[in-house]
Amino acid sequence: MSAPRSREPRAVRLVLIGLALAAIGLFLLVPLAAVFVEAFRHGTGAWLAAVSDPDARHAVKLTLLVAAIAVPVNAAFGLAAGWALGKFRFPGRNLVLTLIDLPFAVSPIVAGLVFVLVFGRSSLLGGWLAGHGIEVVFAVPGIVLATVFVTFPFVARELVPLMQSQGTDEEEAARVLGAGFFKTFLRVTLPNVKWALLYGIVLCTARAVGEFGAVSVVSGHVRGATNTLPLHVETLYNEYATQGAFAAASLLTLVALAAMLAKAFLSRHAGEEAP
Amino acid sequence: MRTARVTPSLLPGFGPALGVTLLGLSLVVLAPLATLLATSLRGSPAEFLAAVTTPRVLAALKLSFLLSLGAAAVSALLGLLLGWVLVRYRFPGRRVLDALIDLPFALPTAVAGITLTTLYAPNGWLGKPLAALGVPVAFTPLGIGVALVFLGIPFTVRTLQPVLASLDPEVEDAAASLGATRVETVRRVLFPEVLPSLLTGATLAFARGLGEYGSVVFISGNMPMKTEIAPLLVMTKLEQYDVAGATALAVVLLVSSFLLLLVLNRLEAWAEGRRR
Numbered sequence: 293m294s295a296p297r298s299r300e301p302r303a304v305r306l307v308l309i310g311l312a313l314a315a316i317g318l319f320l321l322v323p324l325a326a327v328f329v330e331a332f333r334h335g336t337g338a339w340l341a342a343v344s345d346p347d348a349r350h351a352v353k354l355t356l357l358v359a360a361i362a363v364p365v366n367a368a369f370g371l372a373a374g375w376a377l378g379k380f381r382f383p384g385r386n387l388v389l390t391l392i393d394l395p396f397a398v399s400p401i402v403a404g405l406v407f408v409l410v411f412g413r414s415s416l417l418g419g420w421l422a423g424h425g426i427e428v429v430f431a432v433p434g435i436v437l438a439t440v441f442v443t444f445p446f447v448a449r450e451l452v453p454l455m456q457s458q459g460t461d462e463e464e465a466a467r468v469l470g471a472g473f474f475k476t477f478l479r480v481t482l483p484n485v486k487w488a489l490l491y492g493i494v495l496c497t498a499r500a501v502g503e504f505g506a507v508s509v510v511s512g513h514v515r516g517a518t519n520t521l522p523l524h525v526e527t528l529y530n531e532y533a534t535q536g537a538f539a540a541a542s543l544l545t546l547v548a549l550a551a552m553l554a555k556a557f558l559s560r561h562a563g564e565e566a567p
Numbered sequence: 568m569r570t571a572r573v574t575p576s577l578l579p580g581f582g583p584a585l586g587v588t589l590l591g592l593s594l595v596v597l598a599p600l601a602t603l604l605a606t607s608l609r610g611s612p613a614e615f616l617a618a619v620t621t622p623r624v625l626a627a628l629k630l631s632f633l634l635s636l637g638a639a640a641v642s643a644l645l646g647l648l649l650g651w652v653l654v655r656y657r658f659p660g661r662r663v664l665d666a667l668i669d670l671p672f673a674l675p676t677a678v679a680g681i682t683l684t685t686l687y688a689p690n691g692w693l694g695k696p697l698a699a700l701g702v703p704v705a706f707t708p709l710g711i712g713v714a715l716v717f718l719g720i721p722f723t724v725r726t727l728q729p730v731l732a733s734l735d736p737e738v739e740d741a742a743a744s745l746g747a748t749r750v751e752t753v754r755r756v757l758f759p760e761v762l763p764s765l766l767t768g769a770t771l772a773f774a775r776g777l778g779e780y781g782s783v784v785f786i787s788g789n790m791p792m793k794t795e796i797a798p799l800l801v802m803t804k805l806e807q808y809d810v811a812g813a814t815a816l817a818v819v820l821l822v823s824s825f826l827l828l829l830v831l832n833r834l835e836a837w838a839e840g841r842r843r
Contacts, residue, residue: 316667323717369591373591390832394596397825399821406600406603460578463578467578498673501675502674505780
């Protein structure tokens with residue numbers, strides 16, 4: 293694509309570019325740099341010690357476990373929603389689409405509170421589960437549920453519009469040629485949306501790994517037990533273990549940067565899938 | 568564009584797919600949110616009203632609404648600047664900067680929170696010179712505003728970019744050939760085109776700011792009546808076993824988010840209509 297002709301005087305253009313650089317530098321680059329400067333303030337040894345501390349390692353494992361459950365659940369839901377809402381029209385479809393977006397609008401604190409209300413000891417369900425030895429709130433299941441809630445729309449909102457715009461011609465052709473549902477889905481539909489699916493999975497993973505507010509409400513902050521990596525960052529920071537907090541934060545920042553890279557790469561391919 | 572009708576269609580799998588969708592939606596989103604509403608209705612309406620009109624709750628709501636609104640406005644201005652520069656001008660490093668816009672989306676909120684606090688604290692890189700100028704940032708409402716602007720920037724930039732990219736330069740040429748100055752063209756031709764998207768982006772930033780917790784709790788200082796935002800007060804009430812109070816305030820936040828979603832739907836329809 294050739295550069296669009298610009299119609300401002302050169303001076304105005306330079307001032308605007310300068311202001312934009314200043315804004316990005318001040319608001320985005322400086323904080324990004326600060327994470328790593330603080331993380332390595334006391335050298336590589338201190339950083340290594342902080343990230344290999346048993347509590348930190350437990351937090352990393354728990355965070356990966358939560359993501360390993362939440363992300364596939366979301367991907368499966370997103371594919372089902374893509375098929376039902378992207379390939380078919382039915383009354384109430386717009387309402388379902390709006391409701392799927394709801395978790396994006398709800399405060400993470402409200403999301404966490406909701407699961408405390410549903411599964412807390414004082415609720416019917418929570419009391420019954422506790423009677424059978426199953427703890428949800430202040431335990432891993434609650435963290436997983438809260439994470440699934442906040443990441444719920446990610447895959448679906450990538451797939452529904454794409455599958456809708458691709459229409460049903462190819463699937464109908466596959467059916468006419470004798471392919472069953474699963475063959476049609478796996479051989480025709482899935483290859484058509486694979487980049488958008490991956491794109492949604494990347495966004496979902498980044499959020500699942502980094503979620504703080506909702507998880508903070510349901511976890512109970514037990515070190516070495518229910519602390520995910522973002523909660524571990526908070527615990528250390530509140531104990532004035534600033535360098536340790538930033539060392540853990542630097543791991544999360546690397547995940548964020550990887551997600552941004554993957555997103556930039558995938559969005560180009562995902563764009564090619566739209567007809 | 569063709570989409571199959573429900574019946575009769577050659578495509579199978581509508582029933583099971585919709586079933587899974589609705590089941591997931593109900594179990595994960597609707598039933599839990601309904602529980603919240605049901606819990607808040609356990610007391611009388613008077614009790615509910617009393618719980619959400621205590622001076623501390625009102626102060627928190629006012630702070631959250633005003634700061635989110637202010638931050639959304641600043642994000643809108645920055646969004647116009649950044650969107651314009653990134654779409655219209657070519658300069659070295661543009662693509663890297665463009666990719667960086669997503670940082671606040673990708674960075675976990677707790678990381679953003681402790682980083683901004685460290686930067687803007689009285690002894691921080693940015694906080695020290697600002698404090699010397701007599702502008703303390705961390706642990707003041709201004710600090711909360713800074714965190715909310717950080718979060719809001721990608722919302723406004725990313726909603727404005729596609730619209731700015733789709734503007735037809737010939738329209739600007741036409742305005743210029745009819746004698747409009749550049750400023751007049753920008754104000755009377757370009758601005759009305761981008762206004763719906765600008766408002767959409769600002770509303771997204773506002774909605775996000777209203778519910779934000781992680782990037783704000785560290786920098787706010789959390790002083791009741793002064794720098795205590797509404798989501799934090801929900802958390803505090805819950806920790807003090809004031810479930811009724813936490814639930815009532817959460818319902819206010821939930822209803823606000825739902826209303827904002829409806830506003831967003833209208834704004835998007837307006838923006839869509841403009842594009843045709």
